[in-house]
Amino acid sequence: MSDIDNDDGHDLSGLRWMVIYFLAVIAFVTAVAMCSTRADAAEPAMIEVVLDAQASGAISPVNVTLTWSAPGAVNCAASGGWSGAKAPTGSEVISGVRAPGASFGLHCVGEATAGEARVSWVAPTTNTDGSEYANAKGFTIHYGTSPSDLVSAIGFWQPTGNSYTIEDLDDGTYHFCVRAVSDTDQSSECSNIASKTVAAMPAPTGNGAASVEVDTRPGPPTAVAAQ
Numbered sequence: 001m002s003d004i005d006n007d008d009g010h011d012l013s014g015l016r017w018m019v020i021y022f023l024a025v026i027a028f029v030t031a032v033a034m035c036s037t038r039a040d041a042a043e044p045a046m047i048e049v050v051l052d053a054q055a056s057g058a059i060s061p062v063n064v065t066l067t068w069s070a071p072g073a074v075n076c077a078a079s080g081g082w083s084g085a086k087a088p089t090g091s092e093v094i095s096g097v098r099a100p101g102a103s104f105g106l107h108c109v110g111e112a113t114a115g116e117a118r119v120s121w122v123a124p125t126t127n128t129d130g131s132e133y134a135n136a137k138g139f140t141i142h143y144g145t146s147p148s149d150l151v152s153a154i155g156f157w158q159p160t161g162n163s164y165t166i167e168d169l170d171d172g173t174y175h176f177c178v179r180a181v182s183d184t185d186q187s188s189e190c191s192n193i194a195s196k197t198v199a200a201m202p203a204p205t206g207n208g209a210a211s212v213e214v215d216t217r218p219g220p221p222t223a224v225a226a227q
Contacts, residue, residue: 047072047206051106055212060099064212067091072204073108080105080209103211110205115171115198117143120163121178121191128188137183141166147175147193155181173197 049070056063070076073088081102082094088108119141127133138157141164142150156164166176174197177190 045072045110045201045204047108047110047204049073049076049106049108049206049208051104051208051210053104053210053212055097055214058215059217060214061096062212062214064094064097064102064104065091066094066104066210068106068208070106070108070206070208072110073206074111074203076106076108078104078106097212097214099214099216101211101213103209106208108206108208110203112203113201114167115169115200116165116167117169117174117176117196117198118163118165119143119176119178119194123160123162124180124188133180133182135183136160137181137185139164140179140181140187141176142179142190143174143176145172145174147195150175150177150190169198169200171198171200 047070049068051066051068054065054067056065064081066082068076068086068090070088076086076088078084078086081097081104082092086092086106094102094104121139123136123139124133136159138155138159139161140153140155142153143166144150144152154164154166173195176194176196177192179190180188
């Protein structure tokens with residue numbers, strides 16, 4: 001590559017290489033950023049809690065009618081101007097609310113979702129002696145948290161089945177193997193071991209809030225006289 005001179009006779013080749021270097025650095029950083037992956041922990045879903053408060057008047061004391069709904073909740077707890085466990089949907093009248101008013105809160109919790117694992121396999125087509133395997137009954141899926149101690153088993157009696165979803169698993173890493181079972185209850189050796197890390201979804205939560213403002217009114221004067 002020939003050197004490049006500007007009109008003043010200065011060598012610009014160094015500047016050109018510097019520009020090329022910085023462009024290469026930028027391209028490399030961009031490529032790394034694009035290829036990076038990120039695994040975030042599963043966030044619990046949110047429950048929408050709608051809480052409404054309506055006062056019977058504006059002057060203390062008043063009755064306040066609370067109505068609420070929290071679809072997907074299992075139970076709720078009241079706070080502020082009321083208390084106690086509440087159903088996910090309902091209404092309640094709070095009597096004798098005085099000035100300056102009251103604030104009401106409602107915290108609701110849903111049901112946690114246990115983890116699951118889908119186990120799949122390819123069924124055998126021959127017996128161990130090389131003959132055709134034509135009398136399938138189904139499969140047993142064995143699993144546990146140690147690959148050498150698969151303590152749990154599920155029977156899956158569909159001869160042509162090739163997958164099964166195991167539910168209600170706690171957090172942890174599980175190991176699985178599958179055995180073929182014939183209609184004479186002869187079981188194959190265990191397949192290869194497959195593994196999966198299961199993460200249960202925490203219980204969803206949500207909060208609702210409502211308030212009322214109550215004013216006071218002065219009492220009438222007394223001992224009024226006219227002369």
